[in-house]
Amino acid sequence: MSNPLSQLRAECRRLLEEALKGLYPDIELPEDRLSRPPTIEMGELSSSLCLQLGPRIGLNPIDLAKRVAKEINAASKRLVASAEEKNGYINFQADIRNFSKLVLEAATGDEEYGFLKTDSPERVMVEHTSANPIRPLHIGTARNSVLGDALARIQRKRGHSVEVHFYVDDMGRQVATATYGWRLLGKPEPSGRADEWFGEIYAIVNVLKEVKRLKRELEEAKERGDDERVWRINRELDKYASAANELRERSPLFDELNERMKSEPDPEVGIMKLNTEYERGVPEAKRDVRRLVEYCVRGFEEVLGELDIRFDFWDYEGDLVWSGAVEEAIEALRRTPYTSYEDGALILDCEAVARALGLKERWGINPSYEIPRLVLMRADGTTLYTPRDIAYSIQKFNRVDRVINVIGCDQSLAQLQLRIALAAMGRLELADRQIHYAYEFVRLPEVKMSGRLGRYVTLRELLERAVSLAYEEVSKRSPNLTEDEMRNIARRVGHGAVKYTLLSLDPMKVVVFDWNKALNFEMNSAPFIQYSHARACNILKRAPSRPEPDYSLLKDARERELVLLIAQFPEVFLEACESLRPSEISSYANILADRFNAFYAALPVIKAEPPGLAGARLMLVDSVRIVLRNALSVLGIEAPERM
């Protein structure tokens, strides 16, 4: 397992130290992360050490740098060829032969090049997606899935033992609403995609129910002559009426549900009753709700499976309640000094916990911020979402050492309260080892996406469009492929494009969804990187032989740039892993593909003369191939050899 750039770094560092200590024996050397100079012509690595040290020892930084460079050039070196002062920096030029040999042999000698293994493997859990079952997966939840999947893959490649969990939210009113509607219809088998079919039922019932409620409130407001309220309710009503129209047009279930709900006295009450029965474990409620949820969950499994995103466990919230785990957690909290009863409900004073245990300081929370209290149990004894999640967290740590929860940033407070509850129970160490990996939402250009109103671009729709677009391209560009091959490549390219688009953005930035951007197959996209990979494969396939490489001939700036980039990959992987940022890898892969294309256009490989140069360039191409493939694979994106 090699990290060639770290070897170059170590040598530069040693040369710097020796030179400085030789000149100024008493000098103290600060940390200096050698960085890359602006252009490769200036060298492979550079140090700004003299800029820092110069003023400290009363010397012009440029003079100091010049002296140090001179010392370094006189010393004996292996990977470094020379050092040069420029603007107070010391720029190191790598020894082309030794460094290229080291890098290219490391990359081509290891199919797993770049995936540096940890010395201390841990058990890591990634919980991701965990979308509400009655809402089909859409482009917003896809961001969660793709990020979670990439994080899990990265941790796994790092050598941790990773398990991926989906938390199935079967307890909510939303699921009860869908089940209520399904029962009204006489519980027919779903037609078509189960998750989308139930999603429609949910949206329809919800919208009809809200319309009914608003109409009633409107009458009351009119009677009271509350004009402002009448106006507000009318506005709300408009919103639901237009959503109802959209649903009526889209779904054949609308009219039937509308008809049946008319004879229902109060759907709200029916839904609440079902919800309570489910929590208590009443057999009929359990049977119907579970069946519906399992249909939906299988739908999720299928779409995500298409994207090669898989889960090791599907954890049902209901099971936590029925097993007594939730009750146990609440009971443990009740025995702490931080809870009290208010109107019969059990309350956790989060602010008191934070103060008593110094949590604000520990977790960098603004000291003047007063953390809102958390209701642990309703007056009627039924449970709530966050307390159930507390019980879930405790269970998680029975299995693993570290937890990454990929959950929308709207859950930040709930996730904080959860960790505070863990701390209150004396499990501070668990709270510290649980990360809320937050991400922002994907918005549609005009309206906000809303499952409640049935407004979303489903993930399936997105994937289908991406794949069909990719198919068009493939059939145009590679008409000699068989139908099967074209379909297969279109799938990998289309899915790659969607994943890359979601991964390459900063998770904390709000995304406005745009078909053109999501289906961009040009620069800075998965297809662009995949295409570069296919080109590399093609050269290797066409090369009649592999001449003995003469690495000293890789003198062109484009070649040096590629060698350096390849050397960098292990560090990029490590950084992406430690900082939990898959976009490090996607942007790196894009740059590597970009530079490879420049190299490809300018310099011949197979026909390069002399043969030693052809051999060295073939090693370079093979290294690029391996690194591009590995970078994509750790993001969950495939790299076809042809496209």
Place this chain on the structure above:
RNA sequence: GGGCCCGUAGCCGAGCUUGGAUAAGGCACCGGCCUCCGGAGCCGGAGAACAUGGGUUCGAGUCCCAUCGGGCCCGCCA
């Protein structure tokens, strides 16, 4: 009202964790490139008071404070 996050060319966006040289790319726009390994490509051009105002520093897109604009949260919802 309080808290968290975001604000970089017409548009999209990297860089901010760990301050350092000329602020990367892409789209759109303009001009070139298939006698040579795949044009989903390459080369060149034009386009930026890094939201605003202070501060720290030899040095700030990056750190600190304030202001403005946008998103999210502050439920006995999930």
